[in-house]
Amino acid sequence: GAGEVGTPKRTKEIIGKYGFSFKKSLGQNFLIDGNILSRIVDAAELGGGTGALEIGPGIGALTQRLAEKAGKVAAIEIDQRLIPILGDILADKPNVTIVHGDVLKIDLKELFREQFTGCEGVSVVANLPYYVTTPILMKLLEEKLPLRHIVVMIQKEVAERMAAKPGGKEYGSLSVAVQYYCEPKLVCTVPHTVFIPQPNVDSAVIKLSVRDKPAVDVPDEEHFFRVVQASFAQRRKTLMNNLTAFVGKERREELTALLARIGIDPGRRGETLSLDEFALLSTSMLEAGW
Ligand code: SAM
Numbered sequence: 001g002a003g004e005v006g007t008p009k010r011t012k013e014i015i016g017k018y019g020f021s022f023k024k025s026l027g028q029n030f031l032i033d034g035n036i037l038s039r040i041v042d043a044a045e046l047g048g049g050t051g052a053l054e055i056g057p058g059i060g061a062l063t064q065r066l067a068e069k070a071g072k073v074a075a076i077e078i079d080q081r082l083i084p085i086l087g088d089i090l091a092d093k094p095n096v097t098i099v100h101g102d103v104l105k106i107d108l109k110e111l112f113r114e115q116f117t118g119c120e121g122v123s124v125v126a127n128l129p130y131y132v133t134t135p136i137l138m139k140l141l142e143e144k145l146p147l148r149h150i151v152v153m154i155q156k157e158v159a160e161r162m163a164a165k166p167g168g169k170e171y172g173s174l175s176v177a178v179q180y181y182c183e184p185k186l187v188c189t190v191p192h193t194v195f196i197p198q199p200n201v202d203s204a205v206i207k208l209s210v211r212d213k214p215a216v217d218v219p220d221e222e223h224f225f226r227v228v229q230a231s232f233a234q235r236r237k238t239l240m241n242n243l244t245a246f247v248g249k250e251r252r253e254e255l256t257a258l259l260a261r262i263g264i265d266p267g268r269r270g271e272t273l274s275l276d277e278f279a280l281l282s283t284s285m286l287e288a289g290w
Pocket of ligand 1: 026027028029030031032055056057058059060061062076077078079082101102103104126127128129130132
């Protein structure tokens with residue numbers, strides 16, 4: 001085998017051997033700490049019958065760990081230069097398939113059919129490229145793929161926003177979107193020193209356990225998210241002012257009456273509303289024709 005890739009020594013050797021140069025624009029920060037790799041893999045609760053989808057395998061530090069725990073691993077890597085390196089490193093791992101492509105463009109439903117048919121459950125496990133964290137996670141959630149857990153290393157600040165409870169300054173439309181589909185849990189925070197090269201931001205591992213059904217029941221999901229977006233449009237403004245901009249000034253009185261009827265104080269800010277309250281608000285607004 002290739003030996004443990006996720007150590008400073010081995011990673012430097014591989015980079016030297018292949019003459020690999022990091023592309024900052026692709027968010028290439030490779031993990032070189034075995035303990036952190038274990039924390040990530042353990043959080044994913046993999047077993048012999050399960051599948052693991054990795055996004056951005058790099059030189060395979062996490063991939064080789066996943067291959068030992070999961071029945072099947074598929075890893076999507078955008079950087080063509082890494083494909084032959086991964087082929088060498090993972091040559092002794094027959095349960096791994098490397099897919100060359102951009103995760104944002106790939107048809108994931110088809111990839112699931114091709115790679116994970118027969119798996120008991122599939123989880124996403126990745127050290128994500130930070131420049132596209134939110135688009136990747138929103139794609140995974142909105143496509144309603146049959147996922148169990150999403151365990152990802154991301155920027156610490158983004159992890160905190162995903163897990164934030166109503167009332168704090170971290171709580172926003174990202175918190176609502178993530179919590180609508182998943183139950184978030186911060187696994188650990190991670191210092192810069194566990195990566196080559198070191199990123200300029202702090203990192204954290206977050207575990208998103210995908211719910212069997214969304215946290216709240218809404219008649220129209222798209223509408224729900226439009227109301228949430230509108231409520232957070234200008235964070236310093238009240239719910240009333242943000243929603244007035246959404247429904248139009250001429251219907252301000254109707255809006256006041258609606259908020260009174262559902263018992264939501266118009267002077268509150270969007271960041272204080274729970275998912276249940278957003279669901280109630282969006283359902284009532286939809287009934288009112290908004
Ligand atoms: N998993 C490796 C590790 O932990 O050492 C590398 C993680 S590195 C933070 C992110 C990886 O994602 C890089 O290998 C990068 O080339 C890849 N990547 C960046 N954008 C991508 C995209 N849109 N689709 C697929 N992979 C991407």
